[in-house]
Amino acid sequence: MTAQELxxxxxxxxxxxxxxxxxxxxxxxxxxxxxxxLVTAASELARNTLTYGGGGGALVEQVQNGLRKGVKAVFHDKGPGIADVAQALTDGFTSGSGMGLGLGGARRLVDEFAIDTAPGDGTTVTVVKWAR
Amino acid sequence: MERLPILKIGQMLLVSIQVDLRDDMVVALQEDLADRIVETGARGVVIDITALDIVDSFTGRMLATMAALSRVLDADTVVVGMRPAVAITLVELGLSLDGIKTALDVERGMRLLSLAGGTAR
Structure with missing residues (x-):
């Protein structure tokens, strides 16, 4: 499967x-x-991209590490960014109408989680889930 | 926008979700359900999520809201048919769906509502 940008x-x-x-x-x-x-995490992150990032995109691709296959999904937006990442990852913290489980919850559901953001500079969240 | 059908069976309402849920459909369902409960005087609501392959925090929150809303309108809500993988994921996500009655399938859900006096007014 080739990478797919949505x-x-x-x-x-x-x-x-x-x-x-x-x-x-x-x-x-x-x-x-x-x-x-993984799909649940992707749903949370895609909704964040839409709600907090004002829209953006997702890059979905298969990845391989030796014999192990996995799926990587990158969610990116050019929205306001996140000033306090640690706070945004805390359960129960929300700046919107959600339950505040989106970002922290998504992190718990995947194997690898990276977030790249700065105020005024958009947000990119990368997640990977490996086959066992 | 596509709306989810709400069926009346005796004194109960049945919502069987058979499509990939968009957030706006869930919000519309909440409003439709409140209207239908009042209109029919239903005492119980069964929400069948057998076909849902995920329940994320948004959908989970809306299920909880619908249960609370029904309660205020004098109807009990039972969520039925949650897949095992969905249950595992929900708990790991941090959503325990406190306050929502659940049953394994529609039949058991309806029985639960009947036992709770849901059919007799």
Whole structure:
């Protein structure tokens, strides 16, 4: 599977990102529970891109480390960025109408999690889930 | 926008979610459900999520909101059919769905509501 770039500018795009991540996870032979965890994390992050980042995109691709396959998803926006990343990752913290589980919850559901953001400079969140 | 159908069965309402949920559909469902409870005088609501392959924090929160909303309108809500992988993921996400009644399938959900007096007014 080649890398796939998807726009995120509405609720329907969040659904499409979930479907693309699910398809990549099936192809990488992730277990059903791991597929579900990754797709759920992708749903949280795509919604963040839409709600807090004012829209953006997601890059979904299969990755390989030796014999191990996995799926990498990168969510990027050019929104206001996050001033306090540690606070944003804390359960229960929200600047919007959510439960404050999105970012911290997504981190718990994946194997690798990286966030690159600065105030006024947009946000990029990269997650990877490996097949076991 | 596509809206989710709400079926009336006796004194209960059944919402069977069979499509990939968009956030706006969930918000619309919440409003439709409140209207239908008042309109029908239903005492119980069964929300069937058998077909949902994920429940994220937004959907989870809306399920909790719908349960609370029904309660205020004198109806009980049972969420049925959650897949095992979805349950594992929800708990790890940090969402325990406190205050929501659950059952394994529609039949058990309806029985639970009947036992709670949901069918007799």
């Amino acid at each position: 726009p995120i500018s509405g609720d329907a795009d969040v659904v499409r990102v979930r479907q693309a991540v699910r398809a990549a996870a099936v192809e990488a032979k992730l277990s059903l529970v791991d597929q579900t965890k």
